């Protein structure tokens with residue numbers, strides 16, 4: 001890690017995104033007090049993660065990227081153990097199990113759970129002490145779309161109750177929908193940090209309109225419009241690339257002024273994935 | 287944190303008994319060995335005691351006791367390695383639990399199992415080893431707990447250095463069993479060359495065997511203060527060392 005510096009504000013969902021091996025987990029574990037940085041300063045809830053480890057652990061909830069529990073521990077035993085470690089009532093754990101759809105697995109051994117069920121159990125354990133800051137390292141890895149959405153709802157719920165969430169993810173869609181702010185990290189350095197919208201505007205101002213028009217003059221008309229950088233026609237579909245917020249309006253205006261008949265029209269907006277591609281020079285999957 | 291310690295210990299005991307092989311290895315084997323030796327003693331060797339021969343000097347109860355301790359240690363080493371490899375230790379550490387509480391829970395589990403195994407062995411072996419009024423069972427049990435406690439600290443040291451769970455059991459065995467051979471359990475140490483004599487004095491099993499044997503044969507604790515002190519020193523050194531080198535992941 002090199003010169004990583006950031007603030008996470010009270011009550012926000014903050015995301016760390018970056019390719020495999022970028023240093024997301026390392027950063028997060030330093031903040032959680034599980035790993036000692038060679039140098040630098042960290043403060044969480046006004047506590048030093050190393051000097052006040054136990055005081056801090058009491059107030060945060062942690063979901064680790066690659067954790068396991070004892071193979072033969074029962075789900076409810078794990079939850080009750082955790083509840084007692086934080087001096088919470090066991091009913092709190094039972095409620096969370098219910099909420100995350102694990103109620104019927106209460107008596108199952110950990111080793112018999114599916115990957116997604118294990119993941120959900122770890123989220124239960126991370127939330128059991130009603131933490132002020134929740135750390136979620138790749139929280140939806142291995143979850144089906146349905147559970148993923150349920151977890152997103154849950155995370156938003158955590159924010160609603162005034163808590164802070166610090167998460168890492170590989171899924172740009174997840175970061176975009178969930179995070180108030182994201183930091184892009186690569187090779188142990190933070191490349192940029194902002195709200196997803198602003199990052200997209202900053203790095204990917206281009207807009208694309210794809211429409212289907214039989215009019216043979218259409219292509220030339222689009223080409224002469226201001227702000228248009230590229231027009232391509234293929235199989236009756238015309239793709240117009242340009243930059244600026246006005247591109248879409250101008251295309252629509254051009255269509256109506258020239259009475260061009262269209263049978264299909266859609267706009268493609270850049271997303272975090274495109275931002276990522278641009279700033280790192282490669283896709284997150286590479 | 288006492289509540290956390292007790293809760294964790296209890297959960298670990300339950301988990302231990304859910305794994306049939308581990309339970310058999312740690313609890314059943316020593317009991318069977320104990321009974322087998324007793325049976326051999328009564329049916330094969332006419333004198334009813336393996337300790338009778340001049341060359342062989344095994345005290346079966348002491349042997350069984352040390353075996354119980356070794357099994358406990360090997361199982362501790364294996365569990366630590368598996369927990370480390372699986373990230374279980376790391377997950378437990380990301381809670382208000384103190385690291386020493388997590389480790390103490392495992393020591394407690396092993397001590398409780400040791401006590402239970404010893405009790406079982408003695409109950410099962412009653413017909414072969416008629417325990418007279420002169421054998422202080424409670425004292426013997428206490429001596430075994432002290433020995434196990436001390437040897438467990440060697441277990442922690444071993445589990446601090448084993449690279450992966452696969453190596454845990456073999457490395458543990460390779461370190462512990464030779465110590466057992468040189469413990470004075472099987473042959474008197476007086477006849478050994480001076481270099482080996484010195485070595486045996488550095489090995490904790492020598493003191494456990496001396497303590498266990500002495501107490502079994504009715505010695506007073508006062509005669510074995512040295513053994514207990516040596517075991518305590520082993521405990522302190524190993525605990526301090528493993529506190530330095532223990533890896534959580």
Ligand SMILES: Nc1ncnc2c1ncn2[C@@H]1O[C@H](COP(=O)(O)OP(=O)(O)OP(=O)(O)O)[C@@H](O)[C@H]1O
Pocket residue numbers: 018019020021022023024025026027065
């Ligand atoms: N214990 C360790 N010792 C040495 N190097 C390590 C250790 N843990 C991680 N690394 C290295 O540090 C780098 C960052 O790892 P880290 O786990 O933080 O990545 P990550 O961003 O979380 O990746 P992923 O998306 O795969 O989870 C990697 O190159 C990894 O090889």
Ligand SMILES: [Mg+2]
Pocket residue numbers: 024025026065137
């Ligand atoms: Mg990671």
